[in-house]
Amino acid sequence: xxxxxxxxxxxxxxxxxxxxxxLLPLGLLTVAVVDALQRVVATPLSMHxxxxxxxxxxxxxxxxxxxxxxxxxxAMVMALESTHQSNAQRQLMKGMxxxxxxxxxxxxxxxxxxxxxxxxxxxxTQTLGAMSVAxxxxxxxxxxxxxxxxxxxxxxxxxxxxxGGTPVMVLAVVLGPRAIxxxxxxxxxxxxxxxxxxxxxxxxWAWWMPEGLHALPLVVWDALTVSAExxxxxxAAGVLMLVGSTWxxxxxxxxxxxxxxxxxx
Amino acid sequence: xxxxxxxxxxxxxxxxVAWPAxxxxxFIGLLGAGVIDDGAAASVRNLLPLTLGSAVTVGVACVVGxxxxxxxxxxxxxxxxxxxxxxxxxxxxxxxxxxxxxxxYAAVMVMTPALxxxxxxxxxxxxxxxxxxxxxxxxxxMSMLSENALNAVSxxxxxxxxxxxxxxxxxxxxxxxxxxxxxxxxxxxxxxxxVLAEGVVVAVACGHPAVMTADVRMSMESLSSHLLGLNAQDxxxxxxxxxxxxxxxxxxxxxxxxxxGLGQWWVRQ
Numbered sequence: 001x002x003x004x005x006x007x008x009x010x011x012x013x014x015x016x017x018x019x020x021x022x023l024l025p026l027g028l029l030t031v032a033v034v035d036a037l038q039r040v041v042a043t044p045l046s047m048h049x050x051x052x053x054x055x056x057x058x059x060x061x062x063x064x065x066x067x068x069x070x071x072x073x074x075a076m077v078m079a080l081e082s083t084h085q086s087n088a089q090r091q092l093m094k095g096m097x098x099x100x101x102x103x104x105x106x107x108x109x110x111x112x113x114x115x116x117x118x119x120x121x122x123x124x125t126q127t128l129g130a131m132s133v134a135x136x137x138x139x140x141x142x143x144x145x146x147x148x149x150x151x152x153x154x155x156x157x158x159x160x161x162x163x164g165g166t167p168v169m170v171l172a173v174v175l176g177p178r179a180i181x182x183x184x185x186x187x188x189x190x191x192x193x194x195x196x197x198x199x200x201x202x203x204x205w206a207w208w209m210p211e212g213l214h215a216l217p218l219v220v221w222d223a224l225t226v227s228a229e230x231x232x233x234x235x236a237a238g239v240l241m242l243v244g245s246t247w248x249x250x251x252x253x254x255x256x257x258x259x260x261x262x263x264x265x
Numbered sequence: 266x267x268x269x270x271x272x273x274x275x276x277x278x279x280x281x282v283a284w285p286a287x288x289x290x291x292f293i294g295l296l297g298a299g300v301i302d303d304g305a306a307a308s309v310r311n312l313l314p315l316t317l318g319s320a321v322t323v324g325v326a327c328v329v330g331x332x333x334x335x336x337x338x339x340x341x342x343x344x345x346x347x348x349x350x351x352x353x354x355x356x357x358x359x360x361x362x363x364x365x366x367x368x369x370y371a372a373v374m375v376m377t378p379a380l381x382x383x384x385x386x387x388x389x390x391x392x393x394x395x396x397x398x399x400x401x402x403x404x405x406x407m408s409m410l411s412e413n414a415l416n417a418v419s420x421x422x423x424x425x426x427x428x429x430x431x432x433x434x435x436x437x438x439x440x441x442x443x444x445x446x447x448x449x450x451x452x453x454x455x456x457x458x459x460v461l462a463e464g465v466v467v468a469v470a471c472g473h474p475a476v477m478t479a480d481v482r483m484s485m486e487s488l489s490s491h492l493l494g495l496n497a498q499d500x501x502x503x504x505x506x507x508x509x510x511x512x513x514x515x516x517x518x519x520x521x522x523x524x525x526g527l528g529q530w531w532v533r534q
Contacts, residue, residue, distance in 0.1 A: 008432060008434065010434050011344065011432070011433060011434050014336070014339070014340070014344065014434060015340060015344045015345070017336055017340075018336050018337055018339060018340020018341070018344060018345070019340060019345075019349075019353075021333040021334075021336045021337040021340070021404060021408075022337040022340060022341065022353050022356070022357060022404075022408070023353075023356070024333065024401055024404060025357075025360035025401050025402065025404050025405055026356055026359060026360050028371055028375065028376075028398070028401055029360060029363055029367065029368075029371065031371070031375050032367065032370055032371035032374065032375050035374050035375055036370065036374075072280075072281075072284055074277075074281075075277045075278070075280045075281035075284070076281040076282075076284070076285060077281070078274070078277050078278050078281050079277075079278045079279075079280075079281030079282045080281070089282075093282065093285065096285040096286065096288075096289050097285065098525070098526070098529050099289055099522060099526075100285060100288060100289065101525075102458060102462075102521055102522050102525030102526065102529075103292065103518065103521070103522075104461075104462030104463075104464070104489060104517055104518070104521055105462070106462070106464045106489055106492050106493060106514075106517075107292065107492075107514050107517065107518055109492075110492055110510050110511070110514040111291055111292060111514075113510060114510065114511065115291075135288065189362070192362045193362065195364070196362075196363070196364020196365065196366065196367070197364070198364065198365060198366050198465050199365070199464055199465055199489075199493060202465075202493050203492070203493070203510075217364055217366045220366045220367075220369075220370065221366055221369075221465070221469070224366070224369060224370065224373060224469045225468070225469060232374070235370055235374075236370070236374075238366075239366070239367050239370045242364050242366065242367055243363065243364075243367055246362050246363060246364060247359055247362070247363075249362075250358060250359055250362040251359075254355050254358065
């Protein structure tokens with residue numbers, strides 16, 4: 001027998017308000033995207049010819065930044081998981097990870113600015129930009145890599161070692177197939193974050209490399225803060241590209257994650 | 266293991282310890298040195314309007330974002346059907362991953378003109394519009410963190426309350442929320458630290474005058490937007506104002522680290 005309970009008016013109101021608040025951020029973004037679309041459609045096509053360097057610059061920044069960040073986070077995870085570390089050292093490292101995850105992205109730009117002023121002037125534009133991107137992404141990637149390692153039960157590691165598996169074999173046969181999905185989702189999310197990263201790059205771009213550093217968020221920033229003619233439509237086009245690319249990457253991460261869940265792993 | 270592999274592993278481990286330690290030292294050392302150079306009295310005087318600006322924008326964001334985030338967490342965790350949850354949670358991640366400049370665009374092009382239609386005296390650059398947008402931006406983060414806190418409440422407690430005849434809303438209000446209080450407070454603190462750290466929206470929509478005002482219709486500057494705004498104002502200078510950057514940076518780091526640390530500590534409790 002199934003018991004049915006009537007929903008009270010209070011529950012319905014709270015549920016409706018809750019549903020509305022979940023959708024509100026997306027609603028505001030949709031209005032902004034529609035506004036941007038209208039501005040872009042009303043602008044002559046010739047105004048959008050300046051986007052290619054920004055797109056290429058973003059691709060390079062994201063590629064190098066994410067790769068660098070992945071290497072840095074893997075090294076930190078290896079140090080964290082190492083059996084040679086004492087408990088106090090491990091706690092200190094976890095404390096540093098928590099501290100770095102709470103550092104506002106703009107401060108990575110300030111740090112880079114201070115370092116460039118202090119003698120890093122010879123370092124190339126792209127390297128400095130990629131370094132700031134990598135440092136911002138690192139704390140979240142450390143968490144991802146650790147989650148990927150934890151996704152394999154310790155028994156399986158022990159069994160593989162007991163059967164005489166070398167570290168490379170254990171990595172390829174036991175860890176790889178399981179952890180790769182978690183890692184792929186984390187990396188895709190990091191890519192999405194890197195595409196839209198603006199704050200740390202603004203400081204570098206302003207003083208040292210206005211010609212050398214190209215990125216989509218910087219073009220939007222410039223168009224919104226410097227109210228030149230056609231700035232709004234330039235910003236609108238950048239917003240559409242940013243929303244499209246970050247949502248695409250996030251959608252891919254969700255699809256990979258969901259595919260993994262459906263397989264029941 | 267081959268000797269070269271063992272050597273490589275050791276090098277990687279040392280690097281893994283060294284880079285976060287260097288980065289933490291660089292933040293505290295370099296920014297701290299800038300603060301000391303400039304003199305404490307001058308730095309405190311410069312920081313007052315920025316701190317007030319941060320308090321006003323973050324205050325507006327909290328008034329908007331914390332109740333809404335809590336409401337959406339209660340809906341997703343307690344009232345939504347599994348099917349609705351499966352659809353809505355991914356949608357939340359789309360809002361979360363949206364870049365800050367897009368939210369800044371929404372503040373300038375959508376929120377400010379909409380507010381100006383019914384609020385007289387609202388300047389083009391104002392604190393209300395970025396505050397509201399920051400609040401809306403905070404909803405998914407606040408919702409996800411609060412949801413974790415609500416889900417941590419044991420199902421036995423819920424079932425016991427239901428068995429005693431409590432309606433679902435009463436269970437949420439009288440049983441689940443009081444039990445999840447600490448987690449919800451931690452979620453609010455972490456979300457607050459993220460909003461404090463967000464400079465792009467405030468810098469674009471709020472302008473850059475460092476004035477002592479708490480009027481949300483006026484233009485003002487927060488700690489994080491000051492860092493970004495320095496380049497807009499001083500791009501023609503031959504060298505960047507390192508001392509100003511260091512002072513505002515150190516203050517921002519201290520405030521966000523405090524809120525984030527408290528939040529993380531509460532989560533562990």
